[in-house]
Amino acid sequence: MAAAVPLLLVLGVFGGLLRAGVGLAQGGLAARAAVSHGMLMASVFFGAVIGLERAVALRRPLAWAVPAAALAGGLALAAGWAWGGALLLVLGSCACVAVHAGLLARERVPHIALLGVGALAWLAGNLVQALQPGDTAALAFWFSFLVLTVTAERLEMTRLTRRRAGALGALAALVAVLLAGAGGTLVDGRAGIAFGAALVALAGWLLRHDVARRTVRAAGLPRYMALCLLAGYAWLAVGGTAWALWSAGSLAWRDAALHALGLGFLVSMVLAHAPVILPAVARLKVAFGPGFYLPWGLLHAGLAWRLAGPLGSAAARSQGALANAAALALFALTLAAAHWRWRRQHPA
Structure with missing residues (x-):
């Protein structure tokens, strides 16, 4: 099962590069990867990774069915069985x-209630994709699942910190608006304005209540994680703003909305938590070092160039996509080097 995760990630990234105008591959697997790029990344890859993390923690057969079904769905999409993959x-x-x-x-x-709401959003997105392939509402529900899962995990990690009165009530209201906006896009695309506004407000809520605002002044891994988180929240606000503009009728903001969320926010969360989660899930311990900042910097620089280079430039989009793919590859190499360094430090 674990071997399928990087395989499907590579396929999803390859499809994204093709959609950004990098490469000339056509037909067969390349075409399927390009068409299914959003589904492969948002629902298959992230769904499988989140499912694996939860299954390792819970050690229950039903929990293992989540990543198994997600990965099997991704392999079905790669094989050209779109309906089977959706099912x-x-x-x-x-x-x-x-x-x-x-x-x-x-x-x-x-935090468990919020994880459950996120799971319902994932189910809603997958149902929309199965019944109405390509509907924007599927993307909105998938991003709702991912954003709410991250929010729930940050809520769990900060559950012992003091929050101002009404903080959880405000969060519940934001979640309600977010899901109403996602569902509303099924009947009117302009409902995405509310969805985008909720994302912006949620970014502000996370920034206000996350301990990253304090741990960024620490050293070593805590500082690195805090910088990843804070940068991710900034991209969440950018993505929400772009989504609202896209929903208001400006198609030029679509790429910014999807990739500020998918790369800027979600991949930032992966970079932040991988040094902690990898030892727990894969039993591979890593030694943190300054090299972790290289893929982090490349990711954000590439995304900024893609979205804010010559606005609308096909060349900037392709170059930024290449930089983002290189950042993911560099991060994988950084993790491998950090594991090798840990083994050298602990030869026993």
């Missing part, structure tokens, strides 16, 4: 909802 993703998200329903029945705490 497998629906089944995987159903299992995800069931897992979180069981957790919530035993422990009613805000």
